Amino acid sequence: MNQTIEEKNKELVLKAFDTLFNKRDYAAAERYWSPNYIQHSAHIEPGREGLFNLIKSLPATLKYEAGTIAAGGDFVIVHGRFSDFGLPLNWIAADIVRIKGGILVEHWDVIEDEATQEQSKSGLPMFGDSFTK
Numbered sequence: 001m002n003q004t005i006e007e008k009n010k011e012l013v014l015k016a017f018d019t020l021f022n023k024r025d026y027a028a029a030e031r032y033w034s035p036n037y038i039q040h041s042a043h044i045e046p047g048r049e050g051l052f053n054l055i056k057s058l059p060a061t062l063k064y065e066a067g068t069i070a071a072g073g074d075f076v077i078v079h080g081r082f083s084d085f086g087l088p089l090n091w092i093a094a095d096i097v098r099i100k101g102g103i104l105v106e107h108w109d110v111i112e113d114e115a116t117q118e119q120s121k122s123g124l125p126m127f128g129d130s131f132t133k
Helices: 003-022 047-057
Strands: 035-041 063-072 076-084 091-101 103-113
Touching: 003 063, 003 076, 003 091, 003 103, 035 047, 063 091
Parallel strands: 035 103
Antiparallel strands: 063 076, 076 091, 091 103
């Protein structure tokens, strides 16, 4: 069965994020991120090196979990959780990436601290189907 471009792009982003954030395989990650990567995040220095340097500066315990993922044309949005990276609260993020020629070329994000069950006015978790401990 042939994959659509959206399915291929979603698979690419999930592999890229796992390679960089969880496996911390920087050489392999270079295959996924353009050397001319454009970074719009307020938390990350410019370019691919800015992203890689940020990850290198975080504790080895950093974990990324992908949740809902959607794609349209050259864009992929993934809703995920960053945990165990040295701050008191996990981050829930919506990462938006643009793909061109099979690599990530541009990135935007929306990040917020993960609420506890006591803090959640909706009574529902921000990520997944249960609250973290």
